[in-house]
Every structure is written in structure tokens, then in C-alpha cells.
Amino acid sequence: MSAGGIKPARPFPAAARDTLGNAQMRRNLRHATTTIREKRQRAVDELPNWEALRDEAAALKDHVMAHLSEYLLELEASVQARGGQVHWARTAQEARSIVAALAQRHGAQEVIKVKSISTDEIELNAGLAAHGIHAIETDLAELIVQLAEDQPSHILVPAIHRNRAEIRELFQRKLGAELLTDDPKALADAARTYLREKFLSTTVAVSGANFAVAETGTVCVVESEGNGRMCLTMPDVLISVMGIEKVLPTWQDLAVFLRVLPRSSTAERMNPYTSFWSGVTPGDGPQEFHLVLLDNGRTDVLADDVGRQTLRCIRCSACLNVCPVYERTGGHAYGSVYPGPIGAILTPQLLQLEDENANTLPWASSLCGACYDACPVKINIPEVLLYLRGQISDAQPPSVQAAAFKVAAWVMSEPHRFEGAIKLARTGQGPLVKHGAIHALPGLLAGWTASRDLPAFPRQTFREWWRQRPAAQEHGPDRPEDTSETAGNAWEPL
Numbered sequence: 001m002s003a004g005g006i007k008p009a010r011p012f013p014a015a016a017r018d019t020l021g022n023a024q025m026r027r028n029l030r031h032a033t034t035t036i037r038e039k040r041q042r043a044v045d046e047l048p049n050w051e052a053l054r055d056e057a058a059a060l061k062d063h064v065m066a067h068l069s070e071y072l073l074e075l076e077a078s079v080q081a082r083g084g085q086v087h088w089a090r091t092a093q094e095a096r097s098i099v100a101a102l103a104q105r106h107g108a109q110e111v112i113k114v115k116s117i118s119t120d121e122i123e124l125n126a127g128l129a130a131h132g133i134h135a136i137e138t139d140l141a142e143l144i145v146q147l148a149e150d151q152p153s154h155i156l157v158p159a160i161h162r163n164r165a166e167i168r169e170l171f172q173r174k175l176g177a178e179l180l181t182d183d184p185k186a187l188a189d190a191a192r193t194y195l196r197e198k199f200l201s202t203t204v205a206v207s208g209a210n211f212a213v214a215e216t217g218t219v220c221v222v223e224s225e226g227n228g229r230m231c232l233t234m235p236d237v238l239i240s241v242m243g244i245e246k247v248l249p250t251w252q253d254l255a256v257f258l259r260v261l262p263r264s265s266t267a268e269r270m271n272p273y274t275s276f277w278s279g280v281t282p283g284d285g286p287q288e289f290h291l292v293l294l295d296n297g298r299t300d301v302l303a304d305d306v307g308r309q310t311l312r313c314i315r316c317s318a319c320l321n322v323c324p325v326y327e328r329t330g331g332h333a334y335g336s337v338y339p340g341p342i343g344a345i346l347t348p349q350l351l352q353l354e355d356e357n358a359n360t361l362p363w364a365s366s367l368c369g370a371c372y373d374a375c376p377v378k379i380n381i382p383e384v385l386l387y388l389r390g391q392i393s394d395a396q397p398p399s400v401q402a403a404a405f406k407v408a409a410w411v412m413s414e415p416h417r418f419e420g421a422i423k424l425a426r427t428g429q430g431p432l433v434k435h436g437a438i439h440a441l442p443g444l445l446a447g448w449t450a451s452r453d454l455p456a457f458p459r460q461t462f463r464e465w466w467r468q469r470p471a472a473q474e475h476g477p478d479r480p481e482d483t484s485e486t487a488g489n490a491w492e493p494l
Contacts, residue, residue, distance in 0.1 A: 006347050011355055017107075025330050040267040044464055060253050060256060060257075062312070071247045083280040084217065092121065095124070102290055106237055108202075108203060138227040142158055154169045156315075159284060181350065195255075204235055204284055209221060210315070213247075213253075215249065241295075244295055264318040300349070310379060326339060341385075353395070365382070
């Protein structure tokens with residue numbers, strides 16, 4: 001499990017081995033992802049132009065990436081023109097320092113937060129705690145994770161790995177709530193009672209941002225519970241932390257994403273709560289607004305021709321809900337706040353492929369392509385996965401495995417070498433074959449048979465049969481006529 005942020009504490013195979021042993025987590029996860037997946041498909045099928053919308057969303061994101069610096073400067077000017085202040089953070093440390101300094105300037109000992117995966121990425125809660133400031137999560141799932149001293153397991157549903165009985169026990173223990181049942185309404189009421197007092201007494205709020213419109217300096221948050229609306233309107237000071245890739249040129253562009261995002265994430269036709277704010281308005285809402293524009297490795301991703309498409313991501317989590325690997329291992333195995341297929345390509349790139357644990361994530365995939373089919377902005381995740389695997393492998397020192405594959409490539413590059421190798425293997429396999437299969441290989445090859453049997457090499461290859469068949473003797477070895485009648489059972493397929 002990660003200690004937070006985007007740096008995995010362990011390699012994915014080791015972490016996944018532990019999470020796979022948690023049967024309750026896997027049952028919870030399978031039930032949740034199956035339900036979301038089926039609802040999303042119905043919501044998507046309602047739109048006859050869904051594929052056209054995906055194309056448009058992808059094209060808009062690519063346009064923004066190609067002109068990112070221009071739109072960010074336009075956004076900065078628009079925010080300042082409406083009374084807001086813009087801060088640029090190159091790293092997570094800079095972003096944490098900016099938010100902590102703003103909170104301290106207003107004497108805050110507590111801040112309320114609306115769900116923001118960007119603040120999880122920079123480990124803001126721990127950064128604020130180091131300055132004596134307690135961050136209170138107001139999203140129900142985030143609150144559950146915080147009270148349990150746990151880590152998020154899903155981008156959209158951070159507590160997806162927990163069931164209602166576990167949450168009831170948690171609320172009783174941490175909030176002192178008297179809950180006779182684990183009915184969802186009772187659980188929500190207990191959380192609401194706790195959070196209402198915080199909404200009314202806390203003067204500084206921290207939010208994320210789903211989008212920002214450059215032409216007007218308007219920032220947007222979409223959420224489903226209304227807690228975001230409370231955070232964005234009631235405190236005196238609002239600090240929004242936003243990844244630089246979230247900017248959009250115009251409101252017309254935003255309309256496309258407000259159609260594809262809710263259907264892809266929560267399977268809804270439109271989002272329940274969509275909040276917009278532009279600077280400050282005297283006597284209405286927060287009287288001080290700060291926008292922190294976060295880089296934290298994004299410009300390095302932008303500079304990569306193949307990896308750049310990762311920045312199209314709108315954090316809908318559709319790729320997680322269709323991924324067979326994520327469904328079985330859960331989000332904790334990824335060790336980053338970005339789990340699942342998108343996390344497998346985003347996390348190592350944000351870390352510039354320099355973190356040895358994060359560099360195991362591109363192998364956390366079956367390459368089935370379901371994530372590509374589900375992505376509303378058409379990120380070709382399998383393509384990026386293979387690209388990153390190649391980069392990581394090329395950067396590693398020569399190994400026995402790499403040398404073995406080079407020898408295999410040399411052998412397979414010429415037919416006579418390959419046939420010679422097959423004959424050699426067929427002769428050498430004798431003592432290892434039992435009942436037509438090899439159950440255990442020796443030495444370095446043992447891994448091939450650790451979890452499955454290896455079929456024995458056949459007594460005759462297709463090429464050998466082809467040369468010896470009666471038709472070859474009659475017409476010569478290069479004429480393919482009459483093969484269907486003469487094939488018989490003389491050869492066994494490789």
C-alpha cells in the first residue's frame with residue numbers, strides 16, 4: 001500500500017499478491033465494478049452519436065495540449081481580472097507550501113476539502129498536518145477513507161473496497177454515531193451531522209477542479225453529494241488546486257466534456273451538482289480566491305509524443321471499471337492515488353520513469369484493450385503501456401532474460417536454425433516428458449512450468465511432414481496441391 005501520493009511503496013507484483021488474498025475486498029470490488037459497468041453501458045447506448053462525441057473530446061484535448069502555454073496564460077489573466085490570484089507550482093512540494101502558507105496567513109487550524117485527487121497526488125493533508133493544520137474531507141467516500149486511516153482504492157469511489165457493515169462500524173467508532181442499521185440513508189445522515197458543523201465553522205476551503213475555462217477564468221467542479229457546493233460557497237477563503245492539463249479554451253468546449261464525463265463515470269445523463277466560480281464577488285461567496293496551477297511532471301509527459309495522450313484523462317474512472325486486473329487486485333496494489341489502467345501509465349510518467357516501483361505498473365495489464373474501448377477521450381492505453389515497457393526495459397542493464405531473448409531472436413531469424421533448435425529440444429526433452437507434457441523444467445527455465453504444464457514437442461513438425469508427404473514425393477516439395485487428402489494424422493501441430 002502506498003503512503004499516499006504517487007510513489008508506490010512496493011512493486012506491483014508484491015503488492016498485488018497481498019491484495020489478492022483479501023477475499024472480502026475482491027467480493028466488494030467485483031460487485032461494485034460490475035454494477036457501475038452495466039449502468040454505464042446503458043447510459044452510453046442512449047446516445048447515437050457517442051463515438052462522435054469521443055472523437056470530439058479527444059480532438060479538443062489534443063488541441064489544448066498543442067497550445068497549453070497560451071491557454072494557461074489566458075486563464076491566469078482572466079482569473080486575475082475577476083479578483084482571483086494565480087500561483088504556479090512546479091512540484092508537489094511547492095504546491096503544498098503555497099496552500100499551507102495561505103491557510104496560515106488566515107490563522108486556520110482546520111480546512112475543509114472537496115474531493116480532489118490533485119491534492120491527494122501532492123499529499124496535501126500530510127503537508128498541512130506538518131504545519132498544525134487539519135484537513136477535513138467532506139466527500140462521503142473520502143471521509144470514510146480518512147477516518148479509517150486508509151488509502152483511496154478508486155478514482156471516483158475511493159472507498160469502493162469497503163461494504164456498508166464496515167462503514168457502520170467505522171462511524172460508530174470514530175464519530176460516536178449511534179447506528180442501529182447499515183442502511184445507506186442512516187450512514188449518510190451520520191456523516192451529514194458531522195460535516196454540517198464543519199461547514200459552518202471553517203473559514204478556509206480547498207478544492208480541486210475538473211475543468212477551467214480560459215476565456216472567462218471560470219473554474220468547474222462536478223460532484224454528486226452537494227458537499228462541494230458547500231465548500232465552494234460558505235468559507236471566506238477558497239483555494240483550488242488544478243493540474244495544468246485541465247484548462248479548456250471556451251465554454252463551448254466545456255459542453256462536450258459535461259456530456260461525456262457523467263455518463264462515463266457515474267452512468268448519469270448529467271451531473272447532480274456542477275459548480276462554477278469566477279474570481280470573487282463582493283458580499284457573495286468566498287471573498288478571497290486562489291488558483292494553484294500544478295505541474296508536478298506534467299510538462300515532461302507533454303513533451304513525449306506517445307505518452308502525451310495520457311494528459312487527455314478527465315478522471316472518469318471508466319477504464320478501472322472494465323479492467324480485469326484492477327477488478328481482482330483493487331486500487332491499493334497500484335500504490336498510487338491513480339490506480340487502474342490510467343494509473344499504470346500516468347504514475348510512472350509523472351515520475352519520469354525514475355521510480356523503480358512505479359516502473360512495474362506498465363506490466364499490470366492483460367493488454368485486452370477494454371480500457372481503450374471505454375475511455376471517453378480515446379486514450380490508447382495499451383499503446384502507451386507497450387511504449388513504456390519498451391522504454392523501461394531498454395534502460396535496464398543487460399540481464400540473463402534479455403540475453404536469452406536475443407539468442408531466441410537469432411535462432412528464429414533463419415528457418416534452418418529454428419528447425420535445428422526444435423530437433424535438439426525434441427531429443428533433449430525425453431526424461432522430462434510424462435503423459436505427453438512437461439510438468440517441471442530445471443534451473444532458470446523452472447518459471448515456465450511453475451503454474452502450468454508445457455506441452456511436449458511433437459514427434460514431427462509441420463515442415464517435416466510437408467516434405468515427407470506422398471504429394472511432395474510425386475510433385476516436388478514446393479507444390480501445395482492435394483494437401484487436404486493426404487495430410488492424415490502424420491504430424492502433430494506445434
